[in-house]
Amino acid sequence: MKSSQPKNIVILTGAGISADSGIATFRAADGLWENHDIQEVATPEGYARNPELVQRFYNERRAQLLEPQIKPNPAHFALAELEAHYASNALGHVTVVTQNIDDLHQRAGSKNVLHMHGELLKLRCVKSEEVVGWRSSQPVTTADRCQCCATPQPLRPHIVWFGEMPFYLEEIDYRLNQADLFVAIGTSGNVYPAAGFVASARRLGLPTVEFNLEAGSNASQFQQAIYGRAAVTVPQWVDALVRR
Numbered sequence: 001m002k003s004s005q006p007k008n009i010v011i012l013t014g015a016g017i018s019a020d021s022g023i024a025t026f027r028a029a030d031g032l033w034e035n036h037d038i039q040e041v042a043t044p045e046g047y048a049r050n051p052e053l054v055q056r057f058y059n060e061r062r063a064q065l066l067e068p069q070i071k072p073n074p075a076h077f078a079l080a081e082l083e084a085h086y087a088s089n090a091l092g093h094v095t096v097v098t099q100n101i102d103d104l105h106q107r108a109g110s111k112n113v114l115h116m117h118g119e120l121l122k123l124r125c126v127k128s129e130e131v132v133g134w135r136s137s138q139p140v141t142t143a144d145r146c147q148c149c150a151t152p153q154p155l156r157p158h159i160v161w162f163g164e165m166p167f168y169l170e171e172i173d174y175r176l177n178q179a180d181l182f183v184a185i186g187t188s189g190n191v192y193p194a195a196g197f198v199a200s201a202r203r204l205g206l207p208t209v210e211f212n213l214e215a216g217s218n219a220s221q222f223q224q225a226i227y228g229r230a231a232v233t234v235p236q237w238v239d240a241l242v243r244r
């Protein structure tokens with residue numbers, strides 16, 4: 001092992017890594033997500049106003065995610081391979097922090113994944129906040145109820161909406177403090193707090209690498225940038241790291 005081999009790596013992934021798997025994502029520029037106004041389908045106020053519409057929207061996203069042609073792409077598989085290689089050779093710890101709500105990292109074999117914006121295949125009791133799996137294209141209705149409360153409660157999507165606090169922020173901060181390398185793949189650099197992780201990493205003195213189709217909003221903060229399709233560039237990077 002060379003001295004330049006990073007031990008603990010934190011990898012932030014965003015929509016760009018799932019784009020090659022055919023998943024349509026929210027575009028910040030026009031405020032629309034599959035022709036729906038973000039205010040209607042991705043805020044607590046939107047859910048309070050029209051829970052049927054919100055459930056229908058996520059039912060459609062969930063059904064799309066479970067279509068047979070939606071599969072992890074080589075970038076997802078490469079990150080899973082990197083994690084497994086690090087674990088089996090006791091080289092260190094690879095953590096994937098994802099802004100994505102799909103399960104493509106897990107399907108590719110990644111185990112150490114923090115879904116900071118929630119997960120499409122999970123629901124949450126609105127009262128107790130107990131999380132339950134919903135790995136089915138069967139629609140969720142506003143009549144579906146939890147099994148955790150004495151008076152059964154509605155189940156909302158386990159998604160972090162605008163105006164809500166992302167998950168795992170303390171855990172992510174801890175991982176960054178343990179890391180020797182910070183990598184961002186396919187993130188726009190528009191959505192905080194994720195967009196601020198590169199600044200945290202640099203304050204901690206970590207090398208920072210960005211993989212993107214083109215320069216992102218906070219590209220200048222990264223020490224190294226690799227542009228191109230993640231499905232091509234990420235496997236090349238992982239190959240080089242694994243063969244050191």
Ligand SMILES: [Zn+2]
Nearest residue numbers: 125146148149
């Ligand atoms: Zn409950």
